Amino acid sequence: MSKFGSFNASISHKNLIYIDEDGVEFHGDKFTHMLKRIHDYRLDNGGDLALGWQDRVGDRLCAQMKLPACTKFKSPPRKLSVSDIGTFFSAVNKWRRSGYAVVDQEEADRRAAICAQCPKNVKIEGCTGCFRLLQKVKDAIGESKTSSDHLLKGCEVCACSLQAKVWLPKEVGHVNGKEQEWPDHCWLK
Incomplete structure (x- = not known):
């Protein structure tokens, strides 16, 4: 899903106009292309690029434009x-x-601190048998816990349990050469 805060980028639109915090206007038909330009602009001129900045841009765009792609639904x-x-x-x-x-x-x-703040940290639903297998992985990790365990759910990108994944070598997260669309701030990128 391509959701950035309250903005759903998978719904097509024309003539997006975003006014950044410093008054600079960005125009475009694709939100993801506009995000790239905003990122580059902020990198050169300063501005919010902290974890979750894309969601804040989506929320601000919705406040500015009141588009059909804007929703408060999770x-x-x-x-x-x-x-x-x-x-x-x-x-x-x-x-x-x-x-x-x-x-x-x-x-x-x-890693857990990064995942805990990530908008892709979501509840994962699935088969009971799968979660029994996951419990075996957690058992293999042992009693190890992070300071952010209580905030970790699952990764929306790969459907992994974050409480387990943060302990595994990075190479394990890249399976079969499968390309994942990790967020820019992700420790797996």
């Missing part, structure tokens, strides 16, 4: 797909071949 829960389950098994197998290696506490805490 994204529907991410459901596991057959492809997600296959990717999960590949990741577990890759992790097994690594000797069930985990990252250190400091790195897991850093």
Whole structure:
């Protein structure tokens, strides 16, 4: 889903006009292209590029334009797909071949803090059997917890449990060469 705050970028529109915090206007037909220009402008001239900035731009655009693509409704829960389950098994197998290696506490805490603030941190729905397999992964990680565990749900991009994923080597997150659309701030990018 292409949701940025209250703005749904998957609904097409014409003549988007966004006025940035410093009064500069950005025009375009595609929100994602406009986001790129806003990013480049803010990188050169200063401005909000902190975690979640795209969502704040989406909210501000909706406040400015009142478009049909603007909604206060949350994204529907991410459901596991057959492809997600296959990717999960590949990741577990890759992790097994690594000797069930985990990252250190400091790195897991850093990753968890990023995920906890991410708009892609959502509830994942799926099959009961899948969640039993996930519990086995959590059991293998052991009693390890991060300071952000209570805020972690699942990743909307890959449907992974974030409480488990933050502990795994980065290579395990990139399975079968499958390209994922990780947010710019993601530690997996």
